[in-house]
Amino acid sequence: MTRTVVVVGHGMVGHRLVQALRDRDAEGAWRVVVFAEEGRPAYDRVALTSYVDDWDAARLELDGARYAGDDAVALHLGDPVTAIDRAARAVTTASGRVQPYDALVLATGSAPFVPPVPGRDLPGCHVYRTIEDLDAIRASVERARTGVGRGSAMVVGGGLLGLEAAKALRDLGVSPHVVELAPRLMPLQVDDGGGALLKRLIERLDVTVHPGTSAAAIEADRGRLLARLANGTELDLDLIVFSAGIRPRDQLARDCGLGVGGRGGIVVDAACRTTDPAVYAIGECALADGRVYGLVAPGYAMAEVVADRLLGGAAEFTGADMSTKLKLMGVDVASFGDAHAATEGALEVVVNDAVAGTYRKLVVSDDAKTLLGGVLVGDATDYASLRPLVGRPLPAEPGALLAPAGGGGGVGVGALPDEAQICSCNAVTKGDIRGAILEQAADDVPKIKACTRAGTACGSCVPMLKQLLASCGVEQSKALCEHFTHSRAELFEIVRATGITTFSELVARHGSGRGCDICKPAVASILASLGNGHILAGEQAGLQDTNDRFLANLQRNGTYSVVPRIPGGEITPAKLMAIAQVAADFGLYTKITGGQRIDLFGATVDQLPAIWRRLVDAGFESGHAYGKALRTVKSCVGSTWCRYGVQDSVGLAIELELRYRGLRSPHKLKSAVSGCARECAEARGKDFGVIATETGWNLYVGGNGGTLPRHADLLVSDVDKETLVRVIDRFLMFYIRSADRLQRTSVWLDSIEGGLDHVRDVVVHDSLGIAEELEAQMAEHVTGYADEWAGVLADPEKLARFTSFVNAPGAPDPTISFRAERGQSVPVPLGIPEVVSR
Amino acid sequence: MTSTVPAPAWTAVCPLSAIEPETGVAALLPDGTQVAVFRTRDAVYALGNIDPFSQAAVLARGIVGDLRGTPVVASPMHKQRFDLRTGECLDDQGVSVPTYPVRVVGGTIQLGRP
Ligand code: SRM
Ligand SMILES: Cc1cc2nc3c(=O)[nH]c(=O)nc-3n(C[C@H](O)[C@H](O)[C@H](O)COP(=O)(O)OP(=O)(O)OC[C@H]3O[C@@H](n4cnc5c(N)ncnc54)[C@H](O)[C@@H]3O)c2cc1C
Ligand code: SF4
Ligand code: FES
Numbered sequence: 001m002t003r004t005v006v007v008v009g010h011g012m013v014g015h016r017l018v019q020a021l022r023d024r025d026a027e028g029a030w031r032v033v034v035f036a037e038e039g040r041p042a043y044d045r046v047a048l049t050s051y052v053d054d055w056d057a058a059r060l061e062l063d064g065a066r067y068a069g070d071d072a073v074a075l076h077l078g079d080p081v082t083a084i085d086r087a088a089r090a091v092t093t094a095s096g097r098v099q100p101y102d103a104l105v106l107a108t109g110s111a112p113f114v115p116p117v118p119g120r121d122l123p124g125c126h127v128y129r130t131i132e133d134l135d136a137i138r139a140s141v142e143r144a145r146t147g148v149g150r151g152s153a154m155v156v157g158g159g160l161l162g163l164e165a166a167k168a169l170r171d172l173g174v175s176p177h178v179v180e181l182a183p184r185l186m187p188l189q190v191d192d193g194g195g196a197l198l199k200r201l202i203e204r205l206d207v208t209v210h211p212g213t214s215a216a217a218i219e220a221d222r223g224r225l226l227a228r229l230a231n232g233t234e235l236d237l238d239l240i241v242f243s244a245g246i247r248p249r250d251q252l253a254r255d256c257g258l259g260v261g262g263r264g265g266i267v268v269d270a271a272c273r274t275t276d277p278a279v280y281a282i283g284e285c286a287l288a289d290g291r292v293y294g295l296v297a298p299g300y301a302m303a304e305v306v307a308d309r310l311l312g313g314a315a316e317f318t319g320a321d322m323s324t325k326l327k328l329m330g331v332d333v334a335s336f337g338d339a340h341a342a343t344e345g346a347l348e349v350v351v352n353d354a355v356a357g358t359y360r361k362l363v364v365s366d367d368a369k370t371l372l373g374g375v376l377v378g379d380a381t382d383y384a385s386l387r388p389l390v391g392r393p394l395p396a397e398p399g400a401l402l403a404p405a406g407g408g409g410g411v412g413v414g415a416l417p418d419e420a421q422i423c424s425c426n427a428v429t430k431g432d433i434r435g436a437i438l439e440q441a442a443d444d445v446p447k448i449k450a451c452t453r454a455g456t457a458c459g460s461c462v463p464m465l466k467q468l469l470a471s472c473g474v475e476q477s478k479a480l481c482e483h484f485t486h487s488r489a490e491l492f493e494i495v496r497a498t499g500i501t502t503f504s505e506l507v508a509r510h511g512s513g514r515g516c517d518i519c520k521p522a523v524a525s526i527l528a529s530l531g532n533g534h535i536l537a538g539e540q541a542g543l544q545d546t547n548d549r550f551l552a553n554l555q556r557n558g559t560y561s562v563v564p565r566i567p568g569g570e571i572t573p574a575k576l577m578a579i580a581q582v583a584a585d586f587g588l589y590t591k592i593t594g595g596q597r598i599d600l601f602g603a604t605v606d607q608l609p610a611i612w613r614r615l616v617d618a619g620f621e622s623g624h625a626y627g628k629a630l631r632t633v634k635s636c637v638g639s640t641w642c643r644y645g646v647q648d649s650v651g652l653a654i655e656l657e658l659r660y661r662g663l664r665s666p667h668k669l670k671s672a673v674s675g676c677a678r679e680c681a682e683a684r685g686k687d688f689g690v691i692a693t694e695t696g697w698n699l700y701v702g703g704n705g706g707t708l709p710r711h712a713d714l715l716v717s718d719v720d721k722e723t724l725v726r727v728i729d730r731f732l733m734f735y736i737r738s739a740d741r742l743q744r745t746s747v748w749l750d751s752i753e754g755g756l757d758h759v760r761d762v763v764v765h766d767s768l769g770i771a772e773e774l775e776a777q778m779a780e781h782v783t784g785y786a787d788e789w790a791g792v793l794a795d796p797e798k799l800a801r802f803t804s805f806v807n808a809p810g811a812p813d814p815t816i817s818f819r820a821e822r823g824q825s826v827p828v829p830l831g832i833p834e835v836v837s838r
Numbered sequence: 839m840t841s842t843v844p845a846p847a848w849t850a851v852c853p854l855s856a857i858e859p860e861t862g863v864a865a866l867l868p869d870g871t872q873v874a875v876f877r878t879r880d881a882v883y884a885l886g887n888i889d890p891f892s893q894a895a896v897l898a899r900g901i902v903g904d905l906r907g908t909p910v911v912a913s914p915m916h917k918q919r920f921d922l923r924t925g926e927c928l929d930d931q932g933v934s935v936p937t938y939p940v941r942v943v944g945g946t947i948q949l950g951r952p
Contacts, residue, residue, distance in 0.1 A: 053932065053933070054932045056932055059932045513904050513907070514878070514904045514909075516901070516903035516910070517900070520901055539858075541861070542861040543901070549899065558895050804864065805863075805864050806852045806864065807851045807852055807865045814870050815888070830892065830893035
């Protein structure tokens with residue numbers, strides 16, 4: 001016989017219960033009746049803040065939340081339960097309906113806690129929990145807009161929810177003040193050190209933080225609100241949002257005599273049963289194991305337990321992981337395990353890097369052998385690999401584990417046992433995922449998601465899923481994109497061997513579809529490396545990224561920057577004056593770059609040819625600041641002037657820059673020449689760097705500044721100039737042939753099989769017998785070089801592409817405007833920048 | 839006194855041949871709106887030129903291609919892709935740019951009012 005389960009509350013957890021029950025109740029043992037207080041089906045409350053992006057409530061609705069086509073579920077929206085009669089086993093609703101039940105599940109969630117501040121009920125005071133709350137906040141902001149200046153708001157509470165609210169307010173164009181009683185932000189998740197850094201990072205984003213104080217009183221003041229803080233600060237505000245914590249909604253349970261905790265919450269046992277065996281409570285209204293869980297994952301776990309119990313199972317809720325990883329206003333915050341070192345004898349290992357803006361702490365057992373928890377602020381990349389290690393032996397010294405991400409310290413997934421939880425949102429272990437890969441043939445991340453649900457909630461475990469695929473021997477595709485199954489290196493060989501000269505022929509014969517923003521520029525670069533004329537000739541123009549297409553660098557407001565080549569950084573006063581005159585005449589912002597040359601910013605598309613006409617006439621060429629090509633060969637002043645110099649570093653730098661200018665490669669190429677071992681040109685930070693010796697030159701390769709600095713490795717030493725140039729020719733051409741798309745020489749050198757020794761074998765000892773070919777290719781480049789900008793100026797067809805509007809050439813783009821800063825023009829910011837929430 | 843002159847329903851923009859296949863150009867409408875007009879191998883599309891992520895008027899300068907058969911343009915600013923037919927962003931659900939009616943009459947591209 002069919003029994004009836006009544007679910008009170010259609011929030012995230014209530015919905016998960018109905019889904020789990022309907023998924024598993026094959027026999028149709030239960031009919032489900034849901035009563036919802038809110039007037040809409042369950043929605044993604046976790047993503048509530050994203051509602052301000054588009055005000056589209058339908059987007060937040062949870063999948064399948066209307067139970068369309070399922071006759072076993074009746075969903076009554078906007079009809080809350082007002083009383084429970086346990087003796088009669090029936091509930092009464094606001095509309096007067098009386099619904100009998102065999103089992104009752106309370107999933108009423110929680111309500112925002114509003115501290116008893118005088119004035120808290122004034123118009124303009126809000127809470128932050130439902131879609132309707134956000135609509136009301138929006139109305140207040142809009143009212144504030146009619147006033148003068150930027151609106152301002154106070155958020156009471158600096159925890160997770162308070163910072164979410166501050167983000168929403170900032171996205172709405174209001175300056176938020178965050179008031180937090182505790183001495184730091186996110187007191188539940190992070191410790192003092194992490195909180196201090198978090199405050200610094202958040203304050204950079206135009207949010208004012210008031211820690212260690214509270215709102216003492218709120219008054220209406222000429223249509224606005226005046227808030228007095230306990231520390232004496234007064235804030236003049238348009239609106240106030242309370243998000244100072246939550247209180248479980250347990251009134252129904254209290255009224256019918258179920259057990260509730262001293263500080264609220266409906267008492268449940270491991271089966272999620274209340275003190276009445278016919279009544280369950282799940283989600284944020286439940287007090288399980290003495291605590292209320294304010295996160296969705298534990299609520300989901302409780303829903304699964306109750307679904308199992310209703311079908312006669314014996315599942316238990318045994319507490320949940322309170323680990324969190326978030327991106328708040330672009331700032332990474334993660335805490336896991338015993339983040340506050342509450343365990344007896346726990347030790348803390350902290351790396352606080354004020355310069356990098358990162359704070360990393362591990363909590364370990366008193367013998368420093370077991371990981372207990374941790375806090376990461378500023379960079380939470382290692383969260384995914386560290387969290388599963390909680391409660392397990394440390395695979396390395398705590399200090400080594402905290403080394404900056406990518407510094408070699410990080411833990412590989414291989415070190416984890418099968419029981420380690422990889423996805424904490426959905427409680428999926430390493431063993432489950434390996435099972436899916438090995439037994440269910442899940443050979444990519446989407447398939448793992450489908451088989452195990454791992455990675456389907458917050459997404460922070462996805463990098464680990466990729467590592468697990470690799471460790472199970474599943475070969476990760478080298479395909480460039482959906483249009484080519486080949487790697488870049490393979491495509492290079494195809495183009496070289498077949499002599500194909502157009503993208504359309506290549507994609508027709510060796511790929512599929514029409515191409516995209518990944519394969520088109522990659523193929524354009526290959527065609528250019530192999531010498532196929534001007535990069536804007538015919539079809540090639542449409543393959544190029546905007547920088548290459550307009551031979552200039554795109555700026556944030558849609559204008560471009562112009563960088564003339566200044567080989568070796570040496571420049572005559574006359575040429576300096578020519579640049580200065582162009583900058584003055586076109587009103588361009590001017591800056592000395594980090595590459596020993598000059599950048600002119602703020603040119604519109606249609607100004608570029610006129611600017612370059614002047615520069616070319618003054619003897620300048622393109623500097624390729626826009627291209628994946630040779631950028632600069634920096635120099636130090638060298639033996640001509642410097643009292644320590646042993647060789648003419650400027651002369652060599654100029655020679656090398658002129659030789660390799662215009663050379664297209666998988667990524668940009670940088671170089672430098674220093675006149676002695678003092679290394680003033682920083683040659684060892686370059687893709688190929690040269691340092692003078694008493695008897696010749698040392699060549700270093702694979703250096704990198706930027707995101708992940710790497711010192712270059714010595715390839716050959718004390719060679720004469722002719723040998724030096726020959727080795728560089730071969731080295732560069734070998735790299736261009738075999739590297740991946742957007743792979744700098746540093747990464748290529750570290751990933752190529754055999755590493756530096758192999759590269760030395762090929763380019764010095766010619767172990768592959770291709771040296772001659774590599775040299776011939778470079779010779780072709782050197783003789784074939786022509787200045788790209790001169791090429792455009794000489795060709796009316798190419799020039800015609802540099803127009804603002806096809807139907808109004810020369811008409812200025814109305815969105816572009818400038819303001820003055822320190823005597824130069826800079827762009828007026830466009831709109832509010834996009835901020836990511838997680 | 840004010841009077842309303844009905845705007846013509848279609849504005850001629852440029853000859854079809856002015857757009858290289860698989861690229862786009864920007865056009866300025868009389869009211870100051872900027873439209874990105876794209877020509878693929880077999881069709882012409884028109885979207886708002888403003889990239890909603892950066893607010894810069896640059897979509898016409900993006901790379902045209904396809905994503906599992908859907909014709910798309912990738913914003914040159916930060917590479918989000920937009921469906922050329924509907925204006926919807928395929929990388930960020932819920933974000934979209936306006937689309938404009940577009941047709942080719944006698945070799946000339948014409949834009950309609952949205
Ligand atoms: C203009 C300049 C900054 C400045 O005002 O000084 C600059 C500006 C840009 N850099 Fe840089 N970099 C500049 C010197 C550097 C340096 C220093 C150097 O070259 O000595 C480095 C570190 C050295 C290195 O590359 O190893 C540097 C490392 C980067 C990186 C990180 C590369 C990496 O391998 O990690 C990027 C991002 C990328 O290329 O993917 C980048 C990307 C960029 C881009 C192109 C970002 C973009 O796509 O819009 C910037 C735009 C330029 C523009 O708008 O005109 N820039 N950039 C410098 C131009 C030098 C020149 O004359 O050409
Ligand atoms: C802005 C915001 C951001 C968040 N971010 C995160 C996050 O990043 N990670 C995370 O894990 N958690 C987060 N949370 C918390 C998460 O949303 C909750 O843990 C989760 O929604 C709890 O689900 P629930 O079903 O228990 O309660 P709720 O989703 O609150 O649902 C309870 C429902 O029951 C209804 N109800 C109450 N009483 C009755 C009644 N008598 N009759 C009928 N219906 C009733 C309510 O109206 C409500 O619709 C966030 C919350 C907010 C507000
Ligand atoms: S590297 Fe040597 S030669 Fe060059 S400036 Fe420095 S000290 Fe002088
Ligand atoms: S940990 Fe959140 S989805 Fe896996």
